[in-house]
Amino acid sequence: MDVNENDNNMDNQVLDLVKTAPNVIGQIYQDLAQPGVQAVGKALGTVFEFSTSFLLPVKLLNEKFKLNFTKRLNEYKEKLEKVPEEKRCEVHPQIGTPIVEKLSYTTTDEIADLFTTLLANASNVDKVNVAHPSFVNMIERLSTDEARIIKYLIDSIDVPYCSFRAISNNDGGGFLTIGDHLTLIPYYVSLDYPQNINAYLSNLVSIGVLIDKVGLYKIDKSNYDEICEKNDLNGLKQRLVPTVFKNIEVSKSYYEITSFGRLFIDACIKK
Template identity: 40%
Template sequence: MGDFLGMGKVTDKTMEAAKAVYPDLFQPATKQAGKALETVFELGNTILLPIKLLNEKARLNFEKHMKKYEEKINEIPQENVTSVLPDIGLPIIDRLTYLTNEEIADLFINFLVSASIDNTVSQAHPRFINILNSISVDEARLIKYFYEKSISYIPVIDYDLNIEESGIMYPPRTEASITIIENGNNLKNEIELISDENINLYLNNLESLGILIKTTEKHIVKALDVYEMIDGMNWNKAEEIKEERLFDLRDQYPNQNSNISKRYGFYELTSLGETFVSICNNQ
């Protein structure tokens, strides 16, 4: 074994310790898991895997995740299993040594399984690792929600406060338009979230990651009942916010007319998002 960073003797000992933790995965081609991860474990020293596995918590964590991986990959015929590319396998293996949340870990494990199978490996893009590293537990639940419900959209309504200048000789002109509720939605009734007050943050983050895209001034026809529920949950709140904002703006816009308008829209999975949801769940 090569001397990695001048630590040859230590590396030999720690690799033996790592083999003792989960020997099947360090024995190439003895099982589907060994066949898929042989190259990855050969390069394990580059992420200091043997040393990390000397830590008991990391070892137990890693062993638990690897057992899940092995259970999934052993359901695949061996002839359909392929070697995982190191640029995908190494960062996932490294993450699984310290990832404690089971919901996010499951997405990583499913992605690793997808990268181990002939007919899905081409869709297992390295960018997905960065996406997985950038989502919260609630966002992982949103990803799972898309898969389990077999839907690709989330209906939303934006509520705007419009302040108008009116006159006898001309029609009303909008002087100001302020969004008072953004992305009113029904998700808290669909998904058990840890922090449902952060839904906007989650939607914006998934949009920035290229998973979702927002469309406004349009609506999903088959989701009219959902829009009705959203409006029922938000209209009174919009009226309350309207009164608060008008009080703050009374000096700037005295004696002006005001109204609330609604902009129907939806978040939709992008083509990248559809692949990501499938690859990280369909195992």
């Protein structure tokens, strides 16, 4: 038997396994008569049909995989049950299939919450318009900390920031940045790696959630004053001016949530 014949036999075995594997809902839930289970089946019926393309029924034969996927499907079921029955709709495979695939291996609760909320909104006739297909890949590009920042932004329209520049004592001038794009986020969001905050904000800019409005600033000074206070601007001046630097100047600006970013937040964060 040549290599091609071996490959063909392997392909046929996989196809036979997929065809004979129990349906996804039946593998997860024993009581198919539960209203919540029926709601999931109706909303994701077509999605699960397409899901056989990435062998979901076969993967569910792995107990560890099944436990994680069951947890995520139950989280979705809880959100779906909060949608009035007359408002529920079938999820379009274009958005539902990649979400189900990614939920199957997502072990981080913060990221899974974004996926299940997006899936629940795609199951709601009043919310389906906010469920853009590109949001699936955007979620996959987020870290746990960034998911927490997205949740923090739910009621925001912008993120004010300050940068501290220490002006040299030398006659030639020049400055040293001693605080760059300082925001209030690390003080109000529990981050695993707060030292990465600027990288997180840069990533949110790169995926289109935020835009840096450098050179512009808000008339309301309260947030800027709080940023300076929490980053001990007065203490820095007392320690460094004029012995080390001539002065420490503050530049003010903000990140603005884009219209696409607002749609993303509304689609993926549960209010």
